[in-house]
Amino acid sequence: MGRSMVKWLLWGLIVLVHLHGHRGCFEEERMGLLEIKKEFVRSSTNLTFIFSPFRGHILPSWVDDHKSECCEWERVTCNSTTGHVTHLSLHNIWEFDIEPEFYFICPFEFKDVAWFLNVSLFESFKELRSLDLSLNAIGGWIEHKGSESLLRLNKLESLDLDANNFNRSVTQSLKLLTSLKSLNLSYNALEGSLPTKASYCKR
Numbered sequence: 001m002g003r004s005m006v007k008w009l010l011w012g013l014i015v016l017v018h019l020h021g022h023r024g025c026f027e028e029e030r031m032g033l034l035e036i037k038k039e040f041v042r043s044s045t046n047l048t049f050i051f052s053p054f055r056g057h058i059l060p061s062w063v064d065d066h067k068s069e070c071c072e073w074e075r076v077t078c079n080s081t082t083g084h085v086t087h088l089s090l091h092n093i094w095e096f097d098i099e100p101e102f103y104f105i106c107p108f109e110f111k112d113v114a115w116f117l118n119v120s121l122f123e124s125f126k127e128l129r130s131l132d133l134s135l136n137a138i139g140g141w142i143e144h145k146g147s148e149s150l151l152r153l154n155k156l157e158s159l160d161l162d163a164n165n166f167n168r169s170v171t172q173s174l175k176l177l178t179s180l181k182s183l184n185l186s187y188n189a190l191e192g193s194l195p196t197k198a199s200y201c202k203r
Helices: 002-021 027-044 107-113 170-174
Strands: 076-078 085-089 115-117 130-132 138-141 158-160 182-184
Parallel strands (some): 130 158, 158 182
């Protein structure tokens, strides 16, 4: 009888731990998301919105409120068991009213609004598998806050940098993403020959 009671208590503990895992992302990751939002907000002051008026509401569901479940925020996907952030879809944050092909038609417009991202802000997301930063007029990483930070994203498998303003130098830092399986660099300021997929994607 005593053993049976202990068994049920253990099962109850396992269930509680499992349920706790469904509560959402961790505090470090919640704060990391808020810092990413601040980065985009700060960058918006330096951008000239040529293609559409700035709506002024970047990621409205990302609020600094402990009652707000960050795994339910827009553009965020968490592992339903562990609660860790696994996917971030930050495509076209400013909602440019254009198609990526327009980069080829009028590329100088995007050079005028290009900005540099502090990629170290993603270090908090140890379980990140997919990151979409496409169509955001990003010109590169902030110096000394970029390449080495990518080493910590050792589970990242998919990276979408489509329709930005990266130049050929970005390929050197991307080699540090050892788990990368899918990379999109379409519609960027890339010139000359590029490394083969095998050079920076682990199969």
